[in-house]
Amino acid sequence: xxxxxxxxxxxxxxxxxxxxxxxxxxxxxxxxxxxxxxxxxxxxxxxxxxxxxxxxxxxxxxxxxxxxxxxxxxxxxxxxxxxxxxxxxxxxxxxxxxxxxxxxxxxxxxxxxxxxxxxxxxxxxxxxxxxxxxxxxxxxxxxxxxxxxxxxxxxxxxxxxxxxxxxxxxxxxxxxxxxxxxxxxxxxxxxxxxxxxxxxxxxxxxxxxxxxxxxxxxxxxxxxxxxxxxxxxxxxxxxxxxxxxxxxxxxxxxxxxxxx
Amino acid sequence: xxxxxxxxxxxxxxxxxxxxxxxxxxxxxxxxxxxxxxxxxxxxxxxxxxxxxxxxxxxxxxxxxxxxxxxxxxxxxxxxxxxxxxxxxxxxxxxxxxxxxxxxxxxxxxxxxxxxxxxxxxxxxxxxxxxxxxxxxxxxxxxxxxxxxxxxxxxxxxxxxxxxxxxxxxxxxxxxxxxxxxxxxxxxxxxxxxxxxxxxxxxxxxxxxxxxxxxxx
Numbered sequence: 001x002x003x004x005x006x007x008x009x010x011x012x013x014x015x016x017x018x019x020x021x022x023x024x025x026x027x028x029x030x031x032x033x034x035x036x037x038x039x040x041x042x043x044x045x046x047x048x049x050x051x052x053x054x055x056x057x058x059x060x061x062x063x064x065x066x067x068x069x070x071x072x073x074x075x076x077x078x079x080x081x082x083x084x085x086x087x088x089x090x091x092x093x094x095x096x097x098x099x100x101x102x103x104x105x106x107x108x109x110x111x112x113x114x115x116x117x118x119x120x121x122x123x124x125x126x127x128x129x130x131x132x133x134x135x136x137x138x139x140x141x142x143x144x145x146x147x148x149x150x151x152x153x154x155x156x157x158x159x160x161x162x163x164x165x166x167x168x169x170x171x172x173x174x175x176x177x178x179x180x181x182x183x184x185x186x187x188x189x190x191x192x193x194x195x196x197x198x199x200x201x202x203x204x205x206x207x208x209x210x211x212x213x214x215x216x217x218x219x220x221x222x223x224x225x226x227x228x229x230x231x232x233x234x235x236x237x238x239x240x241x242x243x244x245x246x247x248x249x250x251x252x253x254x255x256x257x258x259x260x
Numbered sequence: 261x262x263x264x265x266x267x268x269x270x271x272x273x274x275x276x277x278x279x280x281x282x283x284x285x286x287x288x289x290x291x292x293x294x295x296x297x298x299x300x301x302x303x304x305x306x307x308x309x310x311x312x313x314x315x316x317x318x319x320x321x322x323x324x325x326x327x328x329x330x331x332x333x334x335x336x337x338x339x340x341x342x343x344x345x346x347x348x349x350x351x352x353x354x355x356x357x358x359x360x361x362x363x364x365x366x367x368x369x370x371x372x373x374x375x376x377x378x379x380x381x382x383x384x385x386x387x388x389x390x391x392x393x394x395x396x397x398x399x400x401x402x403x404x405x406x407x408x409x410x411x412x413x414x415x416x417x418x419x420x421x422x423x424x425x426x427x428x429x430x431x432x433x434x435x436x437x438x439x440x441x442x443x444x445x446x447x448x449x450x451x452x453x454x455x456x457x458x459x460x461x462x463x464x465x466x467x468x469x470x471x472x473x474x475x476x477x
Contacts, residue, residue, distance in 0.1 A: 167343075168360040168411070169366045169414070171333070174364065252314065256311060260273065
């Protein structure tokens with residue numbers, strides 16, 4: 001099958017404003033007061049995607065490793081920033097350990113996928129590395145915020161249990177083993193659930209994209225299988241490392257629970 | 261074994277000052293009742309003594325040795341802390357009693373046999389409870405007694421009891437108070453928070469927390 005994509009012209013793109021108009025009318029009729037958000041959201045969608053489009057085009061054309069990796073670092077930093085917004089705990093600083101473990105884990109997994117499994121040469125070839133790494137970072141961002149949220153809330157809710165064990169001579173690892181397990185499990189479950197539902201409930205975005213751009217569905221599903229499995233690995237590895245490092249910060253060297 | 265506070269100040273982060281330059285010595289073998297209004301800092305005092313809280317200034321001494329120079333697990337093996345609300349894991353009574361022996365810091369200690377555990381249960385008038393009983397199905401009074409047994413199995417030298425009878429029925433409260441008195445008679449240092457007007461048998465000192473300092477009655 002030869003790639004045959006129908007290009008969307010600027011005029012056709014403009015027609016899409018009709019969709020926003022429909023949403024706007026719904027908001028006005030029901031007095032939801034969402035018109036302003038809709039307008040800002042639409043403008044941001046255009047601006048952000050066009051910006052990313054040009055950045056990607058630039059990075060693809062220049063095709064140098066440091067620029068690709070810089071873009072990856074920026075993606076991870078943006079993900080950490082979003083995680084910070086979602087996780088409300090402020091008494092324990094979790095940004096640096098989160099950033100470092102995401103960077104290490106996701107560089108490894110992305111490089112493994114592009115270099116070994118897809119077999120792109122070199123492994124950082126932007127056309128492969130950036131979209132795949134982007135999916136890893138995006139999915140794991142959700143998983144990591146779930147696990148951090150769970151870690152902090154369980155340490156607080158199960159404070160008496162954790163302190164009971166500390167008082168009986170446990171170190172912080174022993175006292176919070178069960179809490180940590182719950183936090184990692186909570187992060188892994190969504191990606192395992194999606195292994196069960198994929199193809200039946202929804203067609204994943206990447207596969208849809210490839211099919212739309214004319215790729216043989218049988219080629220597209222292979223990519224999708226790779227993506228699904230790499231996401232299981234990255235969400236679990238990411239959550240495991242992040243919660244392990246951040247848990248340490250919830251305790252003082254005197255094996256005392258400091259989070260309140 | 262004695263415990264002393266030397267000019268200890270403590271405040272919770274973004275909270276009120278609980279203790280300000282408080283000093284006191286709990287002598288070896290003494291049985292002290294700690295009193296004070298709720299929120300005065302009675303529980304905080306006990307938590308400071310086993311380092312579940314850290315004083316901002318001043319020193320806490322275990323037999324003359326600053327507690328921060330001891331490994332936390334060593335301190336906590338010598339100074340047992342029993343929480344106000346009994347906390348047991350969802351497993352058998354045996355597993356709960358042996359929990360401390362599963363921690364790395366305690367592996368060198370002798371694991372008590374079933375006979376020893378059973379005799380402890382009997383001496384706490386828990387003859388209806390077996391080692392196989394599910395711990396989370398016990399009454400609060402039974403659970404508190406199990407918690408006390410669990411702490412005593414580590415053979416501590418000092419016991420900190422945070423209002424152990426607060427939510428107990430009369431029978432359980434009686435057993436716990438009788439046990440506390442027995443520990444005191446046996447030479448153990450006992451520090452117990454109590455709201456009750458009636459003093460348990462064998463009390464040697466009463467300490468009141470008031471206006472961020474400790475007063476001996």
